[in-house]
C-alpha cells in the first residue's frame with residue numbers, strides 16, 4: 001500500500017516509516033455516477049429556470065407561468081428541461097454499485113459489467129492505452145468526469161484505460177481487469193496504488 005499522507009510505500013495496517021501516519025489496510029473507490037447526476041440535475045434546474053424567465057419576459061414570473069401553463073408550453077419545456085436529469089439518473093443507476101477495493105493482497109472490482117478479483121501475485125502486466133472518451137463502455141458521458149470530480153487529480157487525468165493482466169500459471173489463460181476513465185473516482189490515486197503493487201520488488 002501507500003501512505004495516504006506522504007505517498008511512501010508501506011505495508012497496509014502498519015505505521016508509515018516516513019511520517020508515522022497509519023497506512024490503511026484497504027482503499028475503497030466508488031463510482032462517478034453521483035457526480036454525473038449532480039451536474040445533470042443542475043443543468044435541468046438551470047434550463048427550467050431559463051425557460052421560465054424567457055417565458056415571462058415583459059410580465060411577472062407568476063403571470064408568465066400561468067400563460068405557459070395555459071398554452072401548453074410549460075409541459076413541453078418542462079419535458080425538455082427534465083431530459084438531462086433523466087440521463088443523469090440513467091448513468092447513476094449504472095454506476096451506483098461500482099466499487100474498487102485495493103489491499104496488499106488483491107484488487108477487487110464490483111461493477112455493472114461484472115465482478116472481478118485479481119491477486120497481485122498473479123498480476124504480470126499493467127497496460128496503459130489512451131482512449132477517446134466516446135469509445136469507453138460508458139460512452140461520451142465519461143468526458144464529463146474531467147470537469148466534475150476531485151479537480152486536484154482527476155481533471156488533469158488523461159483519458160487512458162488501464163488493463164491489469166493476471167495469469168495463474170504458465171499455461172493459464174490470461175485474465176484481464178479493464179479500468180476505464182470516467183467510471184471510478186480518484187483514478188490518479190488508484191493508478192499510484194496499482195503501480196506500487198505491480199512494480200514492487202517481490203519479497
Ligand SMILES: [Zn+2]
Nearest residue numbers: 003006016019
Ligand atoms: Zn507517510
